[in-house]
Amino acid sequence: MSDLGIVGRQNTKQSPEYTAWARRAESLQRRSSKEFSRALDRAKKAVASGRPELAVGWCRYAASVAWFVNPGFFYCHEMEQLLAEIGQKHLRPAPVPRPSAEAPRRFLHVMSTAFESGGHTRAVSRWIEICAQHAYLERHSILISMQGDDPLPVWLRDSAQRTGGEFIEIPSGTSWLQMAAKIRSKALEFDAVVLHTHPNDPLPNLAFHDQAMPVLFFDHADDAFVLGLEAAQVVAELRAVRIDFAARYGSPPAQKVLLPLPLLDDQYALCGKSEARTKLGLPTDAVIALTIGHKLYFTPIPGYSFAAVVQSLCAGNSRVLIVAVGLSESEPFPELAQSMGGRFMPVGRITDRDRLELYYRAADVYMDAYPIGSGTAVLDAALHGLPVQRLFNPYERLMWSDDPGLDSVLRGDSGQDEYVARVLEWLEWPEEKRLELGACFRAAVLRDHCGASWKLKWLEPAVRALKAPSATSRQRTDGEEYPSLMMAGFESCGDWPAGMLVAWAALSGPLPLRIRLSGVLRSIKPLLFDTAGDRNFRKRLLMFMWLVAKCLPDPMRAPMRKIGRAVFKRI
Numbered sequence: 370m371s372d373l374g375i376v377g378r379q380n381t382k383q384s385p386e387y388t389a390w391a392r393r394a395e396s397l398q399r400r401s402s403k404e405f406s407r408a409l410d411r412a413k414k415a416v417a418s419g420r421p422e423l424a425v426g427w428c429r430y431a432a433s434v435a436w437f438v439n440p441g442f443f444y445c446h447e448m449e450q451l452l453a454e455i456g457q458k459h460l461r462p463a464p465v466p467r468p469s470a471e472a473p474r475r476f477l478h479v480m481s482t483a484f485e486s487g488g489h490t491r492a493v494s495r496w497i498e499i500c501a502q503h504a505y506l507e508r509h510s511i512l513i514s515m516q517g518d519d520p521l522p523v524w525l526r527d528s529a530q531r532t533g534g535e536f537i538e539i540p541s542g543t544s545w546l547q548m549a550a551k552i553r554s555k556a557l558e559f560d561a562v563v564l565h566t567h568p569n570d571p572l573p574n575l576a577f578h579d580q581a582m583p584v585l586f587f588d589h590a591d592d593a594f595v596l597g598l599e600a601a602q603v604v605a606e607l608r609a610v611r612i613d614f615a616a617r618y619g620s621p622p623a624q625k626v627l628l629p630l631p632l633l634d635d636q637y638a639l640c641g642k643s644e645a646r647t648k649l650g651l652p653t654d655a656v657i658a659l660t661i662g663h664k665l666y667f668t669p670i671p672g673y674s675f676a677a678v679v680q681s682l683c684a685g686n687s688r689v690l691i692v693a694v695g696l697s698e699s700e701p702f703p704e705l706a707q708s709m710g711g712r713f714m715p716v717g718r719i720t721d722r723d724r725l726e727l728y729y730r731a732a733d734v735y736m737d738a739y740p741i742g743s744g745t746a747v748l749d750a751a752l753h754g755l756p757v758q759r760l761f762n763p764y765e766r767l768m769w770s771d772d773p774g775l776d777s778v779l780r781g782d783s784g785q786d787e788y789v790a791r792v793l794e795w796l797e798w799p800e801e802k803r804l805e806l807g808a809c810f811r812a813a814v815l816r817d818h819c820g821a822s823w824k825l826k827w828l829e830p831a832v833r834a835l836k837a838p839s840a841t842s843r844q845r846t847d848g849e850e851y852p853s854l855m856m857a858g859f860e861s862c863g864d865w866p867a868g869m870l871v872a873w874a875a876l877s878g879p880l881p882l883r884i885r886l887s888g889v890l891r892s893i894k895p896l897l898f899d900t901a902g903d904r905n906f907r908k909r910l911l912m913f914m915w916l917v918a919k920c921l922p923d924p925m926r927a928p929m930r931k932i933g934r935a936v937f938k939r940i
Contacts, residue, residue, distance in 0.1 A: 397438050400438075401435060401439065402440035404431070404434045404874075404891070405434050405435050409448055412425075412428050415427060416454065421458070421545075421546060422545055423881055425455060425545040425571050426545070427884060428452055430874055430880055430888070432570075432594065433874035434874040435568075435593075436569050436593050436594055436595075439594055442594065443593070444594070446599070448596070449599040449600075450599070452574035452575055452596075453575075453579075455578075456576065456577075456578035457578050460550055460553060460576070463557060463579065463581035463582070464557070472833070473832060474507050475508045475559040475561075476508070476559060476560065476561050477511075477556050477559040477562050477563070478497070478511045478529075478562075478563045479512050479514070479556075479562060479563070479565065479572075479573070480565045481514055481567040481570045481572075482515050482516055482567065483516065483522055485720060486718075486720050488589075488745040489565055489589040490522060491745065492587075492630055492631060492745075493511065493528070493565050494525050495631040496563075496828075497529060497531070497534075499631055499633070499819075499820060499821075500532065500824065502820065503820065503821045504824065508533050509528075509532045509534045510529055510536070510559070511528075511529045511534070511537070512552060513537070514548050514552065514570070515570075515879065537555060548572055549575035552572060552576040556576070556577075556582060557581075557582065561582070562577070562583065562585070563587055564597055564600070565589060566596075567590070568595040568596060569878075571596055573601075574597060576600070578600070580602060583602060584600055584601040584603075584835075585831060585835060586598060586623070587605050591607050591611040591767075592767045602835055603623060603834045605626050605831050606625060606627055607629060607744070608629075608771040608772070609771065610767065612625045626830060627827065628827050628831050629772065629827060630745060631818060631819075632752060632819050632823075633819065634819045642731060645728075645730035646731045648727055651690065651714075654688070655688055655689065655690040656686065656689050656690070656734075657692055657733050658689060658690070658735070658792060659732035659734070659735050659750070660694070660738060660739070661743065661750075662694075663695055663738070664696050664697070666739075666740075666742070667702075667738060667739060673760070673762075674740075675702070675739045676702050678785065679691050679713050681789045682793065685789070686797070690713075692731075693713070693715045693716065694716055694718070694719050695717070695718055696716075697715050697717045697718075716728075729749070729753040732750075732755055733796065733800070733803060734755060734757075734758065734795045734796065734803065735750035735751075735753075735756065735758070736757075736792060737758065737760065740760055740768065741768050742760065742768065742769045742770030743770070744770045744772070748772065748775075748814055748818060751774075752814050753807075754811045756795050756803055757775065757810055758781060758791055760788060761782065773817055774813035774816060774817035775810065777813050778813050779806075875887075889917070
């Protein structure tokens with residue numbers, strides 16, 4: 370953890386607003402780092418006392434804390450080595466694999482949990498679909514370790530079966546070591562493993578502690594702390610900035626390759642723009658700016674406010690209608706829709722793909738989630754032939770949607786005024802000119818993210834790298850400046866008290882009771898009493914009830930949920 374406290378300082382002359390915000394961010398980061406270190410110490414003691422399951426649980430908890438709010442580093446060699454030690458001691462040695470001159474044909478994609486609306490789940494499906502179309506001899510199987518009660522996407526299972534692969538789901542209630550043993554034994558039936566695991570998943574380090582076979586880690590959460598890097602020979606990064614960042618901040622010596630998100634050039638021949646607007650009840654004579662993203666991506670930071678962008682666009686163009694998918698009228702801008710007189714339309718979360726397609730077809734321009742980029746959505750918009758506006762801040766690049774294809778057409782603007790001015794310019798263009806620019810974006814995405822082009826240009830070199838000698842990462846030197854770490858992860862917490870991040874970590878999946886109780890006890894005071902004007906009473910109380918329910922026996926949780934629903938109807 371040598372990177373603790375190493376935070377590049379750029380733009381030192383900042384406004385008082387930025388200074389106050391930075392202090393809150395650093396306070397959260399210190400709390401995250403402290404809690405991470407405490408949990409890691411508990412994990413070491415559990416190993417020393419012969420309780421490996423408890424030790425893995427503490428590592429899971431620590432990684433959850435670091436995932437929710439970045440503690441100042443993105444990787445912990447000490448924790449990965451501790452997990453490897455547990456795996457080496459408690460799992461059977463793997464047979465030495467036979468060297469092969471042939472390219473891998475049997476792939477096992479390992480996931481923690483699959484979600485119907487999860488971007489990383491779609492990435493796995495698209496990856497396999499592309500290989501099914503352009504590599505007929507390959508077989509791709511999927512193993513999911515912690516699905517729990519979450520519904521399993523049917524389309525994900527179909528992707529694996531389309532290549533003749535298997536779909537393996539580890540039953541709920543399996544211990545950490547049993548899950549790791551299952552993954553390890555199953556993986557030996559394949560030529561290579563691709564990890565799509567969550568950042569707080571300790572299983573890769575347990576199962577592949579000795580790197581007994583070729584493992585590629587797909588770093589889909591490239592702005593967060595992650596576990597599992599030392600289990601892989603090759604780490605595939607979505608963005609070039611993350612390769613550079615990993616080298617500067619002391620990641621493990623696995624070889625780094627660039628592997629942009631895989632996409633499918635789906636043709637949803639539903640209707641044209643006019644018919645799409647009619648179906649959605651949108652005005653046919655407006656110019657529509659569309660944005661899509663989780664509501665947390667729109668949390669304002671000093672100098673960047675989506676509400677201010679909306680106000681400026683409405684003031685600059687009397688015909689503009691801004692449609693926001695993922696935002697509701699109550700969150701995160703409860704009064705914005707009303708104050709804009711109907712020209713800002715938050716439509717909430719949309720999971721129906723055909724309905725989402727209508728919004729893409731109805732739009733004239735696309736704005737990436739602001740100020741935190743939503744990579745998959747902006748690429749989908751470009752595939753639909755829309756001009757896409759992104760934010761680019763050279764000082765906080767981990768937060769924006771860097772992409773080699775999109776950057777080759779047009780890089781986003783770094784300032785809010787410039788960002789608004791470019792969108793207003795596009796809105797004034799004749800439709801033919803917008804379509805021309807949109808076609809350039811579409812061609813760039815087809816070239817770097819779709820079909821045989823993506824496989825030949827990006828995936829095959831990444832797979833070949835599994836057989837090449839690992840290249841040692843360039844180590845960071847003291848005094849080398851780089852974008853501030855405190856931004857990563859903090860944007861999702863806004864003005865929450867520090868104890869809330871501990872509470873979230875205690876809710877992060879299968880954890881022993883003593884760890885859940887520890888999280889509750891360390892969360893109560895900051896969760897309930899550090900209330901200085903943060904307007905989070907409802908969230909605090911709901912989270913507290915979740916925490917209490919998490920520590921109750923299963924038969925008592927249902928009544929607790931009913932009580933919670935009854936209480937919140939009156940708040």
